Amino acid sequence: MANLYVKKLEGRSGRQLAYRLAYGCDLLEALQGIVAEEDVRFGSINFLGSVLKAKVGYFLVDEKRFITMEMDQLMEILSGLGNVSLKDGKPFVHAHVTFLDREGKIHGGHLLPGTIVYAGEVFIEEIELPAPPERVYDPVTGLALWK
Template sequence: MQYVKSGNTIALRVDYGEEILEKINEVCVKENIKTAAISGIGATKETEIGLYNMETGEYKREVYTGLYEVGSLIGNITEKDSKPYIHLHIVIGDTKKDAVHCGHLNRAVVGATSEIFITVFEHTIGRKFDEQTGINIFEF
């Protein structure tokens, strides 16, 4: 992993074999990032995606192993319990099966490289548990 900071934006490269969420968290801690927007592209070799079912309150998890192109990595960083709360969604494509998969990113190991921009927001946004939906929502 390497990154450079310019103004309120960080350009982050996550390298082969590294886990994306771990590296973003590392940058958040080093740079004291409380709130930000994230976007990125790249490739993964192991990806776990979740889809939340509001009726059951459970996440359906799927693991995709093999080389997948990241068509979109998008989300945000907020703060919960004084720690970075990284909320990302990902779209991955499998050219062999001509299939696309998307959802909440639980884990992604880079299969080539990942190029990510983190745009830092000057105000802190927290998270709170919402009884109606069963998820952690923005707390202003």
């Protein structure tokens, strides 16, 4: 059978946290601040709401770099998904987001700083592990992946 995965982690359910975000805050900075304040070292994040403007990235595999897309309009967050792991020994949020604009068009990508919240709700599910994974640079993909 072919190798289906590189790493398997098994832990216990930890804290279940929920937050209402402040109007005008930066979405990624808020998520990052919450996990740092709560010392969430590993877990999942989901969020919804709306934004005043958005900034997302798309990874160009051939060039191993992100390009940035900005949308300066009010949009609904249809789905926000992410995880928390360690990077440089500190809690780090990796999130993707899908938006809907007023014309029914879908936008999305890798969440970047510069996405400003109109209204938002965040749910974090902590997973307790003896040794949470650390993100390190992977030369094959050009991304910071779990070691």
